[in-house]
Amino acid sequence: MVSEGRFLERRVGPCRMIDIIMIVAIGVTTILVVILITSVVTSHATPPKEAYTATNSSDDCLDIAVIGGGIGGAYTGWRLRDRGLSISVFEYSDRVGGRLFTAELPVAPGAYLDLGGMRFRGSAHTILTRTATELGLKIIPFPLRYGNADETIWYTRNKHMRNTDFGTSRMPYNLPPSEMKVPGILKWNIFNKNLIFLDNSTMYPSPDDLYKIKTVDGTLLYKMSLDNVYGRFASREAYRYLSETGGWSSTVGSHGALNGPTISLSYPVTTGPPEEVNAIDGGMGKVPLTLMEKFLNTSTSHKLHLNHQLMKIEKRQTGGYNLGFRKTQTTDGITTPVQMGNKEVTICARRVVLAVQQRCVQEIDIPVFKNNPDIVKNIDSLVGIPAGRIYLAYNTKWWKTGNPDITHTKSDLPNRQTYDWSTGTNNVSIIMASYHDGDLVHYWRELSQFGTPIPGSLPGVNAVTDVVKKRVEKYLSAIYNVSEADIPEAVGGAMMLWDKYPFQAAWGDFKPGFDDRKVREMLYKPSPTDDIYLVTNSWAPGPLQGWSEGSLIAADAVINRYFNASK
Template identity: 65%
Template structure:
């Protein structure tokens, strides 16, 4: 959906900054704004919230939804003007009927049972994720200047000078390494088997990747909508950044916020006028990434070396995506059955994404991570937005477009001069506060199980909890499921009395 500039909301005598709701339906936007609190006096003990949730991504929205019917006064505080966090969906106007997912774009119903159950309970339309892995030979691999397909593995068609036995399928090579170097003689479990071992209550089988019709952002948006509808005491504070937490002598916490403003997707602090807000809460749930949590001034965390070390136990990896729109699917020329590519070039992966109702087609021209994100960030500082590009933080410049087309031409074996002019584009880089990373990994020397036991409630004497996939098990650090599991664990252990 297009970026919609919302009118100025008046609450008592206070005028908020204009809120720009990215890809939120009008009906949902009105629901949120009608329950958004802009400012308040310093609260008395009797005005304390039961629960303050910091972060309006899927973790924060799911926390509110799980606690919605318990008779608690709950407020969610979000840094930006948008609900969803890294579940971010937008519509490209030049290709109506298409939805671009900039963060989470899919899940597995068997391996991610909590998300599957939640989406079902919300009445969302779960559909197959058709892009990639639909058939055995739909992927082009372009590495070290050579192209190949999956069916080339193990044959004389593989374009590398490999010894006999080295040209096998990578899974077979991994199995040989495993079998020859450990004292396990049986087959080792697949990643999905490991998920089933982790969640023995789930008896589903692999059904391939799934997604949500209309984009993955519908999950947190709908969670937040249901949370707000459940009780008149439930509130959502957009454009508020938590800067400090302090214990109150009478119990609970004073939460000090500064107001922010969002323009074209870029959120910055409001530096003039009365920009502060202090709220009181008996319990605080931090539904945020590691780097964002580390920037909160909370003496009970900052002055405890063990807590600081535990929070810093993971290393984040930035990531990003670039979408380009064309009047023709030029990348299908000579490659009619290819939907997915992988390469060692800076755009790493591509997907034949979708086609609008006006036959304008979109390719995910880059799906990259790590240092390549910094590469694209640097390039994005040059040039001017291309025609049809989303604005602001999601803009694609002509410099970015030309560079990514250079890589696409090599991967798809099409002359760059034969690539038609784009009619639109959009991009998102997850490398800056409050999302300094798209996923993470545990640093060496940490027992992740012990970390999770502590991270949910770092300070035994405080009612402050962390729900985030930053410290999730295995590769759930890169999936929404990790955040939902963390929320469930905290609620089960600390909110059920």
């Protein structure tokens, strides 16, 4: 789900006024042109010069200020580009794209690494599909999909398994006969045997009916966590089984249980062709970069301001808002506040769009939000889930030794999932050596602080150290059944951990007790009397909280409801 970005910041010095319609696009956002680190795919657009007007006149305010340069912010600017408005996008770092971040290793030219969002569902993600086509980007199949059944192996409890081993005594789990099932069917059974549905139907309840579902002991399901459901209705061994084979931390957890039935109710219906899974030729990062470039090229009144952290939004007595920004600086992907010189900027905007994720919104000083308990409560409705990736490059595909048909693995080891990723034009091959989420991100964050970057690694925040490489190769050795001594020396690597500001989560899940529909409707425009909007996938419907499509849906909803040609 990347998916994928978020950002914002606070106060400013000289009072510069430029009417900004603040569009806070939460979720996957960070838009266009970037002063990129070496070997990272970037926009060809030139970052605009700072252009602030030192005046108190509301006539000099920006029409719209968009906060966040990810796909949500870039798409918002692009959608509003030809309405005769003055629009500026403000980005915390020095690059556009947010969690849609594509890099290229110098040692493997032509092999693009998606460090955030890497794929989308062709038939389900219609806005992204339509937008990419309109932008002239080439949509290509993502052959790795989610791991094809006959090209995936599991390694749990020190045992290798294939799909055909699930539900049999060949599994290393001590399950009673009633729970000796394929994971998806076991989950389906747990929910459907222990829930009370309206009209006794277990298939496809309406959205309203979902919130009326109760457990057999009378508890409303949407008020329970997933862990609570399993704790009541499954054995502890079944809980471990689902957790260790699920691939994701969200398979279990403290988030709301309602996604359980919405995902699993139709599980037994497996007929039909495999779901279409697509990517963008050259990497998913090209989507926000191209959106931003076209937005900037539409009008000279449109601007992109990199290295601006929004700290505060204050309502002006004369109308509009003063936005307080702190200047930042980025070195090798690490962004920090500017310590000297002109560090603060104040900008005026008539409307503000926040295209950033939940945590960024919470860290902006917005009195009209903080003084409203309902807004505070609904913004705090999510459990944030960090995630990370590690790529390693080799001169040979050693992981294919004895495993020629394997492209994907899942394990209970700290690297969790791997993919046989791609090969450069010089025949250097890349393996996604780890795709992990939840608490495991902290595990890899700690390891990344030790050692030195390996030769051929990306620099700074994306560096793979020799300590990280050694540890992940230990796990790869067990998964692929290849001796560590037989693993050749890596010639390059890259990693990204989505766990720090402004990306303190890769995606989120709703906490128990929240009706996601009501939360989402409120947060498009949290304060009825204010022109501050949220455009993000943070509060998207469950299946979209980790996908770019969630941000695009939010942007369309805000624009179609609250923006028109006359504004």
